[in-house]
Amino acid sequence: MEHLITPVSRSSQKLYAEVVINIPLQKVFHYSIPPHLCGTLVTGMRVRIPFGNKIIAGFCVGFTDTPFTDKTKDVLSIIDSSPLIDDVMLKITRWLSFHYYCGWGEAISAVVPPVVRSKKKERWNTFVRLKERTTSPVQDVLIQIKVRAPKQAKALEILLDHSAEINAKELIRISGCTMPGLRQLEKKGFVLIESRLQDTANTSRTIDQLQQHLTLTGDQQKAFDSICKKLLEPKPGVILLHGITGSGKTELYLQAITKMLEQARKAIYLVPEISLTPQTIQRLKARFCKVAVLHSSLLGTVHQSQWNDIREGKVDIVIGARSSIFAPLKNVGLIIIDEEHENTYKQENNPRYNARDIAILRATYENAMVIMGTATPSLESYQQAMNGNYEKIVLPRRIGERKLPPVDIVDMGEEVRKRRGFNIISQRLEYYMKQSLARNEQVILFLNRRGFAPYIHCKRCGFVLKCRRCDIPMTFHKKFNTVLCHYCHAETHPPESCPDCLASNINYRGFGTEKIEDEIRNKFPNYQIIRMDSDSMRVRDAHEKALNAFERGEFQILLGTQMIAKGLDFPNVTLVGVISADTILNLPDFRASERTFQLISQVAGRTGRGTKGGRVVVQSYNPRHYSITYAAAHDYEGFARKELEYRKQLGYPPFGNLTRIIIRGPQEANVKEKSAIIGDRLKEFAKINDNHLEILGPSPAPVTRINNLFRWHMLLKAQNLASIHKALQGNADVLKPSKSVQIMVDVDPYMML
Incomplete structure (x- = not known):
């Protein structure tokens, strides 16, 4: 890999530019460098080049004196006055291109934000x-x-x-x-x-404004001493900080950053959700001077301003979501990945990278330390720690010796039988809500499903209203009196009668956060409720305003989806209700049990963080499932042992590697035919070259149609990822997309739908 990046010394021999462009091809193109551009062009700059019958932009990634062909075209011009990416980032993007099976140009385009590439001038x-x-x-x-x-x-x-x-x-x-x-x-x-x-972002504060660090507990001090010792090692490596909710992981992050700044090195701090960014930004800016923020919700020129400040060395700490791992920060000594288990660190569009893996790779190149903190480690990270590849540090107790909240599991099947009918809020949850609210305390309610009703159903003929472009039911949103597809965002008015049998008894089935909001307003009319989901938080800065208002006590009940399940710290919250623990558990995904355990554990950790204590009520139709019972017992180790047994038997991560190939197109026959061709080729390849490579499928995807594109998929499973890469590279010709069929390769997939 390194030979592509090593700078080439200028000599009398003619040099050619190695250029990559933003297309799904792992190919480098060679272009002649005109005399007037010699000595000016360096790696990391963008160039204008002729490509086919078009003039496009590409990235110069190196130089060669032996082009692929004698008939090379000239570089037309240089776009940038200085490189947009350095040698380290070129190495990272080259690895990203190979590992995630995408074009090198696609990888670089993910590193440099569009607002930087476009040089937006809006003011x-x-x-x-x-x-x-x-x-x-x-x-x-x-x-x-x-x-x-x-x-x-x-x-x-x-x-x-x-x-x-x-x-x-x-x-x-x-x-x-x-x-x-x-x-x-x-x-x-x-x-x-x-x-x-438009205001530009302010990345600095004066020293006299800064707060002092908090005094560490005994557990924290022991952990901090271990971190400091590892920081002094020639290759610091990776620390898995396994701390229960409320154990003080954030304070350790902040003091580790201070230690790194004392060594004249810099830090990157990743959070999994934009909704978590405001609270973390406040904590960082209260302690440190030069802090920059990067995430997709930033306005264009603010994003550009922050990126340029980082690139010009005006910043010591970068905080942000997934893509912040690519920040052009020099001399990085520490990378923090908060809530490392979160699947939001995985990019679902090309290139489909995992920021956690990129962080470890970047730390290797920059000789930096990675601290991955969580109360519920991903099983991949947990197994790496068990194997000795990561150092594991445990924070077993909450700050101030506060106890983890007791968890009540409510069997909703029994609830239906006792009350002779379905109720969204169980009697037990309603009772505890009344108690908490009467004491002027706050309540958090969690449901990982938005909208009012997940589907519209006809009692007479069984008709279910589905999206015309996707193979899923449309969700009713009462507030705007619309039904919405949560995949392609198609929108229409709800039918007044059944489109099939014309019966008038249309029924709204199931429930989402919007329906629960109505239910809670009816049951608790004297208390203020705020809802946080992707419907209600669409406006820029809405997350920050909502959380600040809840913290000030303007709202007594916070209702939301997974964006409220982690990282939030409100001492006055004494009750958390999980409305339905089965939402994720019933998905056709081998990680469903792990995600259920993590979500319940994380949302349970939002209560009992103050002196008043707390309680959790979990409602489920499957109350004896091990992911729920272990979460209720706050027993991560027990859950991990049981889940890892299943994973090992089936060869799933962390004991094996997966790659998912999705074939989609507007004509189902073409998709099915192409899927069969790819499947046959890969199975034949595995039979001849690698008996340890298993091909599962092809078969229709769980969601068989999205946005008028039919979808089939298959899984490549092997103990060694090299076997999968070998199969992908050896069959690259059949994996090329066409006008009629699109092909997506997802290495280490997190979504199976």
């Missing part, structure tokens, strides 16, 4: 807010507006939900209303529209 933003004292009139005319201008009505409803101003681009994106439509609302006197200069 003005337009904001929209409700006009003062118009709340009641707006609500009065909403029904009339919905008939004439439904998108304007949707924009107004969003503004009513968010008292603060909203960026016009963001409002247009989530409401579908155009700028002329917003201007019409302004003319009618409902909103105010204002344009002003």
